[in-house]
Amino acid sequence: MSAVLTIAGNTVRELVRGKLLYSLLLFTALFVAGSLLVAQLTIGNWFRIILDMGLGAMEVAGALLAIVIGVGVVAGEIQRKTILPTLAKPVSRWAFCLGRFLGLVFLLTVNGAVILLVLRVVLGLAGYTLNATALQAAALLCVEFAVLAAVAVLFASFSTPILAGSYAFAFFFIGHLLPDLRTFAERSRSGAARTVAQAFYHLLPNLELLNLKSHASNELPVTAAYAWSAAGYGMAYAAVALALAILIFSRRDLG
């Protein structure tokens, strides 16, 4: 377990030294701050505009980081062969994968917390405060980042960085379309199309379950039971994806 924590710590240190994290964080913070100006164009919907832009920026930045870095910390290392010195030490492949993932998720959570803090400040300047649903939405976004990071590591475990990134982005987009995929399956007249659509519906992560942005901006309350079960679903999915990644990565020939 100490190997996992060591690798997680190293991952955090590596990523903190990189420029991608800071540039994306700065861009997101500026975007959230800019929502204060956009809100002035509207009539009586300041809270909604700021919150929508803030949570939207948080999701885009987090998803980008989760996928780009998630792919980079595994597939990038394999491509550059920098993984070999690490694995030459008494570090198992599962510990490497898990450590990379945990370090990345920690960084994504800190990143989300910083953006949420900026959002809180901007809302405060406009005379508002974060509601409970907004906090639940932000928490579930962090779970979504974990799912995306696990999916990125999974694809990175057997593919090239570009392909793995493409697959992970496809998962992100399809994951938000899953309710419509279900509707398609229900309405489809073709039995084969219905079966395939239903299979994909159950196989792919339903990221809309982790999407409470609209509820937060419409100030609609969400039960804690729902938030916990959705978060549990997301974490379980991430665990399954990561286990699959470890399984594939353990058997991969890195030579």
Add this chain to the structure above:
Amino acid sequence: MSSALRNGTSVIAFALAIATAGALRVSAQARAPAPVESELDIPPVPGNVARALCFGFHSLLGDFTLLQSIQLLPQRKGDMPAELAGPIDRRLSRLLEYSVDVDPKFVGAYRFAASALPHETLDGKVYGVLKAAHLLQQGLRERPDDWHMGFLLGFLQSYYLRDFPAAARSLAVAAAQPGSPPWVGLLSTRLAAQGGELQLATSLAEAMLAQANEDETRKAWQDRVDTLHMERDLRAIEDAAQRYREMKGVPARSVRALVSAGLLPGAPLEPHGGHYVLEGDGTARSTAAERLRVYGTNENLEIH
């Protein structure tokens, strides 16, 4: 020395590049063709399709189309003829429909539609009322928890459409929501009484009285129940007076005459402590309180 020269040359080249860029910008601006007026319109993708393709960002798209409609509204001037205002009205309603198509829970869009869509023109016509009422009916279905939905719909139904029973029902929905001001319920009963739905008005007022827990609120609702009972009595007296005239060929002189003729079971008790008076023209009134009426309605408007 050569290094200083190189540095100097670099600085001069840099300054020259900046000056050239500035001069060319001014030149390009002077020669630029006239700008094409951009039309603020909704995206070509239907709202329900766009909702799916937003990948979870549909409330942000709803904000965007609402902002567009807010920017569009000032283009419609009060003295604009209908043929010029029409295209703006159509774009406005399409943008707002789009907003609530992609985010059906968007209270701000429904509220803006209620105030922005209906507008009167100089020739006595009112445009956008039916569209706004349609959107607010959707708003009432999607967000029954927000009392503004029922209130705004009730306002449109009573002020423009003069459908008082429907307005009373919309306001009754609004009055039942937490946070609604106490006068919404009172207004609902007034509209119901005006629309002839006295039983609806009385039931609502009695329900509100039963759940009122402050002395002042209880008093207001007790007054309204009394006034509705008075209205019920006055209508019964007027109905009996009408039948009396049909039977005897002459108008009844008093309420007592109606009781003597067997047209009323007894002289009704005026709930405010006064008594009922039958006028020569067959109308009845109370000596203690005014009847419920809705004022300020305009029957001459042509609604679209």
